[in-house]
Amino acid sequence: MKSLILHTATRLMIGVLVLFSLFLFFRGHDEPGGGFIGGLVGAGAFTLYAIAFGTEATRQVLRIHPITLIAYGLLSLVVSGLIPMFIAEPFLTGKWLFIEWGAFDTKLSTPLLFDIGVYLCVVGFIVTVIFSLEEEG
Amino acid sequence: MNGMLVLPVAIPLITATLGLLFRKSSQLQRWIGVLGAVALLGSAVVLFRDVYADGIQVLQLGNWAAPFGITLVADMLTMLMVGISAIMGLIIAIYSLYDIDKERERFGYYPLLHILIMGVNGSFLTGDIFNLYVWFEVMLIASFILLALGNSKNQLQGALKYVFINLFSSLVFLFGVALLYGMTGTLNMADLAVRLPEVENTGLVTTTAMIFMVAFGIKAAVFPLFFWLPASYHTPPVAISAIFGGLLTKVGVYALIRVFTLLFTVESAHNDYLHTILLWVGGFTMVIGVLGAASHMEFRKILSFHIVSQIGYMIMGLAFNTAMGIMGAIFYVLHNILAKSNLFLISGVAQRLLGTFELKKMGGLYKHYPFLAVLFLISAFALAGFPPLSGFWAKLSLVKAGLSIEQYVITGVAILVGLLTLFSMTKIWLTAFWSPVPDEKPEHFGKIPLFGAGKLYILMIPVMIIAGLIIMVGLYAQPLLELCMTAAEQLLDPSVYIEAVLGPQ
Numbered sequence: 319m320k321s322l323i324l325h326t327a328t329r330l331m332i333g334v335l336v337l338f339s340l341f342l343f344f345r346g347h348d349e350p351g352g353g354f355i356g357g358l359v360g361a362g363a364f365t366l367y368a369i370a371f372g373t374e375a376t377r378q379v380l381r382i383h384p385i386t387l388i389a390y391g392l393l394s395l396v397v398s399g400l401i402p403m404f405i406a407e408p409f410l411t412g413k414w415l416f417i418e419w420g421a422f423d424t425k426l427s428t429p430l431l432f433d434i435g436v437y438l439c440v441v442g443f444i445v446t447v448i449f450s451l452e453e454e455g
Numbered sequence: 456m457n458g459m460l461v462l463p464v465a466i467p468l469i470t471a472t473l474g475l476l477f478r479k480s481s482q483l484q485r486w487i488g489v490l491g492a493v494a495l496l497g498s499a500v501v502l503f504r505d506v507y508a509d510g511i512q513v514l515q516l517g518n519w520a521a522p523f524g525i526t527l528v529a530d531m532l533t534m535l536m537v538g539i540s541a542i543m544g545l546i547i548a549i550y551s552l553y554d555i556d557k558e559r560e561r562f563g564y565y566p567l568l569h570i571l572i573m574g575v576n577g578s579f580l581t582g583d584i585f586n587l588y589v590w591f592e593v594m595l596i597a598s599f600i601l602l603a604l605g606n607s608k609n610q611l612q613g614a615l616k617y618v619f620i621n622l623f624s625s626l627v628f629l630f631g632v633a634l635l636y637g638m639t640g641t642l643n644m645a646d647l648a649v650r651l652p653e654v655e656n657t658g659l660v661t662t663t664a665m666i667f668m669v670a671f672g673i674k675a676a677v678f679p680l681f682f683w684l685p686a687s688y689h690t691p692p693v694a695i696s697a698i699f700g701g702l703l704t705k706v707g708v709y710a711l712i713r714v715f716t717l718l719f720t721v722e723s724a725h726n727d728y729l730h731t732i733l734l735w736v737g738g739f740t741m742v743i744g745v746l747g748a749a750s751h752m753e754f755r756k757i758l759s760f761h762i763v764s765q766i767g768y769m770i771m772g773l774a775f776n777t778a779m780g781i782m783g784a785i786f787y788v789l790h791n792i793l794a795k796s797n798l799f800l801i802s803g804v805a806q807r808l809l810g811t812f813e814l815k816k817m818g819g820l821y822k823h824y825p826f827l828a829v830l831f832l833i834s835a836f837a838l839a840g841f842p843p844l845s846g847f848w849a850k851l852s853l854v855k856a857g858l859s860i861e862q863y864v865i866t867g868v869a870i871l872v873g874l875l876t877l878f879s880m881t882k883i884w885l886t887a888f889w890s891p892v893p894d895e896k897p898e899h900f901g902k903i904p905l906f907g908a909g910k911l912y913i914l915m916i917p918v919m920i921i922a923g924l925i926i927m928v929g930l931y932a933q934p935l936l937e938l939c940m941t942a943a944e945q946l947l948d949p950s951v952y953i954e955a956v957l958g959p960q
Contacts, residue, residue: 408456
């Protein structure tokens, strides 16, 4: 779509949207947010870009094919489920790793890995749908 | 706890993921598809040994205790079903190597096939009624795409009917789950089995049972909810038809067997209407299905109507509600998956040779391909219930179960339907195999060998394997009959299942 307003606004908005999606993603687990909602907002950013600049440009920005994104998402889900099985605990058991740096304490966990998987799947799926719709019409 | 229990679900998921990652290379896809199926079969065998040796196996996913988390449960019925689905997965993966075109491969046929198998295995393994709904959805979404993949007009027409009726059935299923949760406050099937008999409003329990009967009845294609099946199953490539016709409807039958032995028993509903209704449904399904088959002249349409008819036998066995009846039903499910899929696979070979599925335009297969004809006869006779093939034992145990509780009418109907089944199998035999070679045959007919150049042997290997299994089950039926009997006894005594999931009461 050739619209100066949309083009300018998209350039400004896209960074905010991606940051907001990451904010929602990391806020998840204990508070509202997480992989699914974060992924939706992230997919929203790419959708906006696709409407403003076309799918070809969006593919270049995305760099990675959306279906490959889904594949990596699934891989991350599976790995997060399988990790506890190596220490003889049931599939999908949440395993946590606390790292104390002093200023920022970091919590790494299999649920985080699972959520990354959800995020990637959601972005990949929605972008695939939007691309197919845009390219057919 | 048995951590391995998740493997029949996890292995197809891993296979599908790898398939997606390497989707550019058709060669790798094929290898991953087949090797994933082999790994799945291996895991099924290992689990089967566990269940056979130590009884019901349970896994609390994520280490959340039942009834709060999702439980995976494997009893003998589950393992028999997971085993047969793993066998079918491998067979279909091999058959697809030749049957599925490059275009479909590029759109992710193999990952979808494995996602479908994951959904099927998940439905068999889950011990949570809402989780069962989720697995049904996984299975359905994969099957929607498989059915529509390729985009021919014919296919989309079939797929639309399939999608709408199955979405409706999912909705009905969800209503049923909501009602159950409202009445008991739990979704864990073992916990439900404990609490349902305590519900005071028995009318509501019966209503919920009927809702489940409709929901699973649509999936299993029982009378009067079967119309979508013959309208859609003959449209996709043969490999897909075969796994749909063989496996998918039986998931509906499995769900019916599970809920009507664990949740809605004579004790929880406080009456026996449910099994009487099931008996009528089974009877009508048998008769209407076989009559539909008698009236058609397209290879795969005839087979599709036979799926419906055969479902009737399984429902009848369940409705008898005795160990013998349920054993017969389970045995029938296993035998039918083999025989029915094989007939579909053979129809695919015949179509490759003659270029059509229309019986009137077929002919001469016996003259030029006698070996294919023999394989067809084995499967067709097994379906009709000829001794000494697998179908004979399936029908025999059902008939015996019916006579022992004095259900003479329905038993008579079952035997009669067997004769009519033979009639439509004879119809295929007379036209496609025995009649003279048609004038408008493809040029390669009669010249292309089954084994050797042309690579038709990729299609023949799966067909031969299943035919071998049918003969083996037929000649050496006792071990499988005993396993089915164990499964039936476990089903009729839910206390073992409940104790395995929830711990000692």
